[in-house]
Amino acid sequence: MMDNSEGAQLRPGLWDTVNERYPGSMIVSADDVALVSFTRPIREARVAFVSSAGVQPRGTLPFDVVHPVGDYSFRRVPSTSRVEDLEIHQLKYPTDGAARDLNVIFPIERLQELAAEGAIGGLTPEFFSFIGYNMDPVRFERTLAQELADAVVAEQPDVVLLAPA
Amino acid sequence: MSITVALDVTDRAKPPRAVFVPFRMGHHFGVPFHPSLQRRIIMDALAYVEHARISGDVHRLPITWAQARREGLELEAASLPPLTNRS
Numbered sequence: 001m002m003d004n005s006e007g008a009q010l011r012p013g014l015w016d017t018v019n020e021r022y023p024g025s026m027i028v029s030a031d032d033v034a035l036v037s038f039t040r041p042i043r044e045a046r047v048a049f050v051s052s053a054g055v056q057p058r059g060t061l062p063f064d065v066v067h068p069v070g071d072y073s074f075r076r077v078p079s080t081s082r083v084e085d086l087e088i089h090q091l092k093y094p095t096d097g098a099a100r101d102l103n104v105i106f107p108i109e110r111l112q113e114l115a116a117e118g119a120i121g122g123l124t125p126e127f128f129s130f131i132g133y134n135m136d137p138v139r140f141e142r143t144l145a146q147e148l149a150d151a152v153v154a155e156q157p158d159v160v161l162l163a164p165a
Numbered sequence: 166m167s168i169t170v171a172l173d174v175t176d177r178a179k180p181p182r183a184v185f186v187p188f189r190m191g192h193h194f195g196v197p198f199h200p201s202l203q204r205r206i207i208m209d210a211l212a213y214v215e216h217a218r219i220s221g222d223v224h225r226l227p228i229t230w231a232q233a234r235r236e237g238l239e240l241e242a243a244s245l246p247p248l249t250n251r252s
Contacts, residue, residue, distance in 0.1 A: 007185075010189055015177060033180075093191035097196060105194065110204050114204065164174070
């Protein structure tokens with residue numbers, strides 16, 4: 001087993017590998033986004049969580065994981081959800097850990113605990129999830145990313161944690 | 166604040182704030198049934214929201230996948246009943 005004791009990326013060359021297999025599918029940003037200062041103490045901050053892990057409440061329309069150009073929709077996940085009421089629809093990353101403990105990729109129980117303890121100010125009522133398998137980055141930015149950003153802003157978070165699976 | 170396991174992807178996407186964990190894809194918050202590690206990653210990421218000074222800088226959390234996996238296995242072993250009590 002590889003011991004990445006120097007803290008290197010465990011799966012090297014990921015961007016190149018995917019870009020060779022699906023040319024033009026990977027996101028490239030030309031410029032850095034200006035850093036917005038953050039002065040509110042974390043213990044007072046309202047936190048939202050956004051994940052590309054394909055996590056969704058059981059009973060909602062499953063993500064289309066086999067569509068040739070991807071699924072450009074997102075799902076709302078109430079931040080009060082129990083892990084047993086959530087499921088994953090996603091084929092592009094290892095889910096063996098999440099199958100045993102969803103918190104390894106969607107740490108909803110830890111966030112609920114931190115909010116209850118006062119370590120963070122609270123949680124937005126809704127968290128959000130989509131799948132990262134989207135082959136058209138321009139369409140992604142104009143549709144899913146914009147719609148999701150609007151939905152997140154409507155939740156009025158102070159901080160948004162993003163976990164690109 | 167982006168929590169990433171892929172520095173090369175993050176370098177191109179350029180989120181203004183990011184922390185890197187050298188973990189497997191799909192395991193950004195560590196290993197199963199290791200809540201203290203899962204909490205630590207969340208809180209370290211939130212702390213960096215306050216401390217980041219330059220857009221695009223990626224803060225590396227000082228942990229390895231081997232360490233996380235070893236701790237997870239130890240926690241799971243400790244949660245099992247003694248062999249003599251197992252049916």
